[in-house]
Amino acid sequence: MVRRWGSSIVLAAAGLFLGGVLLAQGRVVSAVVVFVLFVAFAAVTSPPGFPRSVSDAEARAASARDGHAIVYWRPGCPYCARLRVSLGRRASRLHWVDIWADPAGAATVRDITGGDETVPTVVTPSESFVNPSPLLVRQLALH
Known part of the structure; x- marks a missing residue:
């Protein structure tokens, strides 16, 4: 189960982390864009995306x-x-x-x-x- 969802979880976590880093730098729009892109790619590559x-x-x-x-x-x-x-x-x-x-x-x-x-x-x-x-x-x- 973890193997099937692992890459999607990592992508979402990376988006959250990178978005947080950008947000801490005061780059709100960039943070939101990065987070949305990573989460969207995580959704597309997840099992329910097929x-x-x-x-x-x-x-x-x-x-x-x-x-x-x-x-x-x-x-x-x-x-x-x-x-x-x-x-x-x-x-x-x-x-x-x-x-x-x-x-x-x-x-x-x-x-x-x-x-x-x-x-x-x-x-x-x-x-x-x-x-x-x-x-x-x-x-x-x-x-």
């Missing part, structure tokens, strides 16, 4: 039924956050697997990437993509 995660087995079964891609991700990953934000509402059309919450999902990613846990990894019924461009994944989400 569609509901399912297990690897559930995602594979659903993908076999509907043909939608599976996105393997982890909380705190800036590339995953960039992908999620770029998809907008289309993100819910894909099946999301949090590799920190599902060991089978992490094993799938390691099989695809040759041993590491590079995310986002996107799997369609016919091919796999490691850290694909948001444009490519948006096109996959349209189908």
